[in-house]
Amino acid sequence: MHIKSAEFVMSNTDVAKCPKDPIPEYAFIGRSNVGKSSLINMLTERKSLAKTSGRPGKTQLINHFRINNNWFLVDLPGYGYARVSKKDKKTFQKFITEYFQ
Template structure:
């Protein structure tokens, strides 16, 4: 996938702030510190394009990244940070639900989990939420350089079992350090857009 341009065009909280051009979107979601910003930077082959929050769990906006003037990556707020107050968790839930409940432009959601660890109850809840709202789900298993390739299938099996993935739902190991899995993730992104009737330029 050739990246000709990428820019952040909006950090939104309310529905009135979402882009309105009708451009298709794929959202990325995962626990705080799972590596969402690193994943975005790796896929776009840019350093520090998506910046991590200095304090985990504090980012409470939905960030829209316009790629090649054709489609959006949507970076959803991280969840699962233990020190967040209950009131903050409720705000996060409302922001997320507002976006997911009727966003026609949203084609699929990529759920990020750490390949080294069994998915948490929060990860399972997020997966169930994705399915409840009727979206396709692809799992990106981040930090794949932290284990050997020989261990991939063992850890993928644990992820599949814990999340109770459907047979046709993919788990893609990704390493921001070694660039493992980048092409496979891009192939899946393009596939998800095409399945929703969008044509994405790939050269």
């Protein structure tokens, strides 16, 4: 598929505020630092659409990207060994669960 456009839409921790456009949405979930954000950049052929880091725990929000104006890619925080506080891990877990529900 040719990616003609890939635009950052918004970042959220509140699922109710996420985009409601009735278009397909593909999200990546996995352990922290496995390369979820890098995969989004690879797929869209954009170097820094999604923020990446060698330090686990870079992605801390629900990030929506609109692709070709007709579907979303979603970057989520990782689980497992993100270098963030226990409190932040709980927060991530809560909104990620709400997102998938």
